Amino acid sequence: MTEEKKIKVTVWNEFVHEQQNEAVKKLYPDGMHKVIADALNLQDDINASTATLEEPEHGLTEEVLAETDVLTWWGHMAHDKVNDEIVDRVQKRVLEGMGLICLHSAHFSKIFRRILGTNCSLKWREVAEKERLWNLEPGHPITQGIGEYIELPNTEMYGERFDIPTPDKLIFVSWFEGGEVFRSGCCWERGHGRIFYFRPGHETYPIFYNDEIIKVITNAVRWAKPRVQITDVCPNTEPLETLSEKNVDFGSAGIVQTAEDIS
Amino acid sequence: MTEEKKIKVTVWNEFVHEQQNEAVKKLYPDGMHKVIADALNLQDDINASTATLEEPEHGLTEEVLAETDVLTWWGHMAHDKVNDEIVDRVQKRVLEGMGLICLHSAHFSKIFRRILGTNCSLKWREVAEKERLWNLEPGHPITQGIGEYIELPNTEMYGERFDIPTPDKLIFVSWFEGGEVFRSGCCWERGHGRIFYFRPGHETYPIFYNDEIIKVITNAVRWAKPRVQITDVCPNTEPLETLSEKNVDFGSAGIVQTAEDIS
């Protein structure tokens, strides 16, 4: 495949745990983003780069985002360190058509909460328990190559109620050894972009070395790639039909009404 | 009905057009909010108050919102004058269970765009053309007492594409004389709250004096009233089942993970 036809993925990571916590550093010495991007780059049709919190503009300049087809996001400790202006920029690009894949603790990222409008809160517990992700949609592009379920021997638990808008499509539901369930794979469309939330990915377990997890993320990249890129407008338009005589044109009150005025 | 059992509605209006534009002032000398609240107060089960932009905290103090069951919102020229802190506060209350009804040009209000996460842009035209709102859900609480359609002889036109998340339920679709269509009545649930968008309500036409329009808003108030009030939490919880011996408690990395940390 020619380079220009490949899906351009930007793998974003706050990259903090890996530098502050020895156990995590041992697991992901170059950061989780490196492991995810390397795995994606094994695919002929994907060209993955990385970006992290400490880079200028968090590595998400206008130029980078303009070139990004799908953005994956991992964050946890440093959600509040992400600049609101960058969040605006990412949201704008998703609504224009860019794909967004939010991983694990990104449920609480500014961008995920912004684009969904809800708290995105949940129950949680970190005791290395077993998780089994049941595949509810074997016909969906995101589950191709995945069997009836994915088993993870040790994970952090996330439990319902997950405060999200009803997903357009619910792909995975997790069973946890400790007794909870969770909507672990969820699809939404917002504007012209597609969004996928995928629960696994805790930093203290080798989740991103798991082939099935990488398979799901790879499938999700293909599913979320843009079909269009459309810039938002709110146009004043002429009638397409001849209006009846009785119409009186009060005229516009000269009010500028665009999204930019209020953003 | 005892006063305490009534549905407490706060009718919010930016109240700018009515003070700056003679034609609008003539139509709504005390503001659109007064006309809407008066109409709602004719109902035995509703107790409506008003709030406007120029009041302290836009009239939406913590106390007022804590007492509000359903908030209706009209804004247009002054969307950008609404304080972000108040928008946060309203969003929090909707997610806790308060109802929100956004009218007409409130499609571009900060609160509507915040809670939905999309641009909420559309086509528009102001030539006093005819609109016919078709009732797609005659069985829905919001359309009780409404026939097959509502006709408005003169309205501003709003046309598709309306950039919103797919509504949970699409109640009205408008036909416009000039050739467009629009999803004019849309329901969503976010958090524990219900949201209704209703298209009619342009300030230069006597829309809020129309009995059918008031009927829809009244029905929507009853539909949107809270079923619960639940404060958001993201709790660390104990397992409900005995975990197997093989589990290793890596322990929490001591990370505080609440919505407040990142808001």
Place this chain on the structure above:
Amino acid sequence: MTEEKKIKVTVWNEFVHEQQNEAVKKLYPDGMHKVIADALNLQDDINASTATLEEPEHGLTEEVLAETDVLTWWGHMAHDKVNDEIVDRVQKRVLEGMGLICLHSAHFSKIFRRILGTNCSLKWREVAEKERLWNLEPGHPITQGIGEYIELPNTEMYGERFDIPTPDKLIFVSWFEGGEVFRSGCCWERGHGRIFYFRPGHETYPIFYNDEIIKVITNAVRWAKPRVQITDVCPNTEPLETLSEKNVDFGSAGIVQTAEDIS
């Protein structure tokens, strides 16, 4: 409450297990329908009757259905003994506005599969394991009075993939001791009627004596009661607007086009 204002519920049961299996007979000597109807009749606003397979027209005559606001359905061994004509009749009434609550093994009933259009198949196992139904929508009318979850010490297991259309609202998700999950409380609207599927209710366990289960069914009855009763039509209608001269009326080809012609 006056008798005529009460919600009229018909509790339908195939009533076969209770007559053929000693263990079930011991648990439900007069049938599960009797236990459910008695529980519903403790409510001031509900008037519940019963109907069973062996009655003429399965107890679901035109008259009975015309008077029924909400129909609950339990079937298992004898799904295929339900007459197709009665299934047509029930479907017609649901589309007109009657509520339908399908319990447990009614997932495979003719009426449930008819109204949803899918196979409604699932995984199952009968080893008396523990089930925990997680409440995903604490703000929904169906979960009022229910806490974070309902626990059943012994149940038959139903596991995903449950072959249903994506529910309009997913209310409960079950966790099973044996490792599966299931969408155990699901809401849909079809025509003008509301449908609720509720998983618990296996005949060999005392599920319908459980207060929380009865609470959910009672709530569901109130949620599913008709808002309207509208007979289906497919009318040939006159234009509401003056058509342009260029229009040529080819005239109807004299084709009768109603639902009845093809049913």
Place this chain on the structure above:
Amino acid sequence: MTEEKKIKVTVWNEFVHEQQNEAVKKLYPDGMHKVIADALNLQDDINASTATLEEPEHGLTEEVLAETDVLTWWGHMAHDKVNDEIVDRVQKRVLEGMGLICLHSAHFSKIFRRILGTNCSLKWREVAEKERLWNLEPGHPITQGIGEYIELPNTEMYGERFDIPTPDKLIFVSWFEGGEVFRSGCCWERGHGRIFYFRPGHETYPIFYNDEIIKVITNAVRWAKPRVQITDVCPNTEPLETLSEKNVDFGSAGIVQTAEDIS
């Protein structure tokens, strides 16, 4: 593209109007199915065949359906002549993963009503008025290459309320000269199959010679092609986890529980 990789489409038509009505015969001398199939066969990746009512088994034998990726359906006068057994067969294949595209008056076909479970009724009028189909989802695969709207100078009118389950995605909404609106392009998923309803296609107008209409149908074929083929099962499964001692196996009551038993 190799023949075996092409999308295999079966274009089904009742083919009655074209043989009984002179005006229709003149427009579609070999039937609408021929025009649609010819247009689809201009695409490199599509291999379209036809089938009609009067062929044995309506041309939809087990063999034909097993080889069909996407079935398009046009019917009107003769809905009731379609054998129920064939309807069962088509429904089974859609639930297994086959795509289904229902055109115009197929809203009242047995297969469409079967798979959706509702009446699928609507308003209608045949006065050759203008229709404008607004494109609500410019990012959707089905609208690629289509602009803001499609205009048809002369069509039969279909008006709301269209008695369908809320579409998973609403693609087109029509404006009619006579004053009505209609949900003209609707997507659903049922089982593992995708379903698209597309309103245009009245037999007395040259709709299927319109390039944009053909473009939509072609796009819909690509969107609806199977991702999987999965035969329905309802298996009795072993637990994946060790169950606690307290469990008592009441044992299965020896009840065979499969979809076939009740179909």
